[in-house]
Amino acid sequence: MFASVPPRASTRPAIPAALAGRVRPLVAASSRLIPVAPALEALFPDRALRRGTTTVVRGPAGRGVRTLSLSMLSAASAAGHWCGVVGLADPGISAMAELGLDLRRVVFIPDAGGDWATAAAELFDGVDLVLVRPSGVVSHTVARHLMSKARERKSVLVVACSTPRPWPLGPELELSLCASRWRGVGGGHGHLVSREVEVEVTGRRGADRGERLSLQLPAGLGAHRVQGAS
């Protein structure tokens, strides 16, 4: 089920390792893209987050939506972009640090009550990237407002949803967690090491890729296309 193939050959010429570290900030500075961690690049048509777009991460409760969506903030915050996290109750600070988030540039509004959407909309004035975890059912109006706010402010909206409560509008990109398996624990021995997840990538941009990729969360290794998936 988790058989994977080696990463597909990049169409771009390889960047010498010595240069790679210096090239990345240049990509970030290019005004339209915000970097993601190398392990997540394969999930994105631009191999980065495109300003003005919305990405929805969805999956069953407890199956990694939180880890994947927070991972999307790691390279951005480390590259100097301010991020806002709205509606994410009880965030694990150590986990975020381990994922590579620069916590000095992350503003949290874990509990804005019924006002989470207003808070998120206002946060776009201050940060480049807003992660929201909606509470309750999201109306079309609210979803449209937030997505247009991201577009207007040339920021990035990341929405973390659990499966029973979908985001009502089609985002530019949707990442659906469809399977996961933990490694490292047995019958009373070992410890949690990482989980292998399958992510289905769909969306308007990068055109209905409908691809299934498997990756490790926390992301250490790159994503691999799942064998047999179209």
Added chain:
Amino acid sequence: MRIECKVPLEVERLVAICCPQLLDEGERGVEVRHFAAVLEVVEELCPWVTPVRLGICTIPARGPSRLLGGEAAVVGRLVTGVRQLGHEVQVGVAPGLFGALQAARAGLVVPDAELSGFLAALPLEVLGRDELTGTLARLGVRTLGQLARLDPGRLHERFGPDALLCHRVATGHSGELAGLRDPAVLRRLRQVVGRSEAMPAQPDFYGGADAGQQRAAQAAIRLQAKLGSDKVLVARQRGARDPSARGVLVPWGSEPVAEEHLGAPWPGGLPAPSPSSVLARPIPAVLCDAEGVEVIVTARGLLSRRPARCSIGGDPFVEVGAWAGPWPLTERWWSTGQRRARLQVVTTDQVALLLGWATGRWFLDALYD
């Protein structure tokens, strides 16, 4: 003459650590502070340290001796460690608290089979029962060995239940005797040592503001005005064994605190990845084996049974696919009063949970979402 006596299994082998200079508290509580330092040294070797009374603590012998390759090595390590603090120390190993305390006084490692012989030679005075000792002495009973040979029924009839307990201790059937432990020691440790985690001010970052930060700050302050200052937060990190204590959210604009010991390896801490959700209010949980019997953490820090199902906050039971631990979470527990352990549980649906054992119950402490 040897008294035949099989040590029952429930008498656990203990290492007793006794600092004779710290047994009595002086006026300024210096001894309590020194004893706390001794506990921390012992805790580095074994987290399941139990203060018995001021100046005396025990650890289970089994785990550490496996770790270091023998009980003599454990004794050696403890003696070296405590002497480095500048205190005299006596260490001994034997089954049960009473045996271990006597072994420490003599500086001995007493094997299970030799416990009765070791105890038999001790004078009755070691029981700390003046009246009983005096009466028995007039009857010609002067050692624990002689006491052990008396008929327990007659002893009980004549001297009461405490004498019966003394008899059980003398025969090696029990290690507990009223008065061995001082229940006030924990309270005293907490009073004197307490927990002061004041952290020095953070030197830099918030000093020099760039454009991005100014923009973020303006938005944050506006939102604070709208939602309340306690609703707009930033994260602060610090080192701690307990994942829930490693990070805190504080209101935007509050005094920055140093990121203390970041990246330092935390002995006994859970390895990464850390849980992505750490519950501010842990939810009561129930963990059962396949027969529906509750699984608990034993005094030795082991699970009583193999977990098969768990229920969180009264929800329907879910199947446990795998688990790891328990890990003791006993960092200076004597100063907080919480003796705790952690267990990682993965359900068959691949949801990973971090359960905490505290006050004799399970709680859902965190989730690996």
